Amino acid sequence: SNSNANASLGAVQPFLSIINNFVTGRTFGYAGLNANTDEGFGISSGQTWATDNTVGLNLRWSIFDGGRARAQYRQSKQQAQENAFRFADTRDRVRFEVEQSFNDLRADTRTIQTTSREVLSSRESLRLARLRFQAGVTTQREVVDNQRDLTQAQLRYARALADYNNGLSELRRRTGLDQIAICQPPKLSAIKPLEDETYTVPVPPEPLPPACSAPYPAAKS
Structure with a gap:
């Protein structure tokens, strides 16, 4: 999304391109009349070399696009921020599930x-x-x-x-x-295990007196 945002801004920025075209060639053919032949006059063969180099500059600049590039830039940035929050939420959810x-x-x-x-x-x-x-x-x-x-x-x-x-x-x-x-x-x-510190309940047993021998609280004066 961040790359798309930068590409949206790049669409309306100046774009300068340099072109260099280099061409070379060789031609075979007849050069003309030659008087130094045995027959007197004749036509002799030869070859010709030719080179051509062209340099050019191209400038492309979209000056006005109605705010489209800026809107696409903001949209891509918001998507990048949303993806960051979504990634953080997924990471926290996975961590919570593992801890749970x-x-x-x-x-x-x-x-x-x-x-x-x-x-x-x-x-x-x-x-x-x-x-x-x-x-x-x-x-x-x-x-x-x-x-x-x-x-x-x-x-x-x-x-x-x-x-x-x-x-x-x-x-x-x-x-x-x-x-x-x-x-x-x-x-x-089925055998009762040996009691240890973790198994024994630390509550001392108390004797249960008969109902007729239960002490009554003294009345307050």
Whole structure:
């Protein structure tokens, strides 16, 4: 667009051209009579060289065009500015999409960790509920509720893996990086994992006193 703008102004500017034409030639023919031949008089052959050099100047200048060249110049400049803004907008949009995919991928990683621990916790709760039911200290309803919670936890874990793999596909499509590997679902063990600082909830358990022994606040005088 900038080149077109300069070409539009160049159409109404003076244009000076220099022309140089150089021509050379050689002619074969008869030069005339020659008296020094054996027969006395005759016609002898010869050749002639000729050169011609022409120099010229041409000046072309469109003095008035009704403002057409200036209008085309402004139009091309505006198109160049529009293309610059469009390029910047596309660059920012691509960068935003890549950053959004990367942040979503990090969030999906945390979701996988959370849902996997939720599955392990639900399995432990179901195991304890079955033991209490076998001991006769709970009802069948609690076992069914724990089975439902375990199924929902497994569904959330599978959904987190699917979201993570979809995020990987989007990031690969937007960046062109082929080194990204698809997350394979690990096999979650039914054994309760060892508690560490990141797994333990820092809330100390408090004893629950019976309702008849609950202290009442002293009345204010």
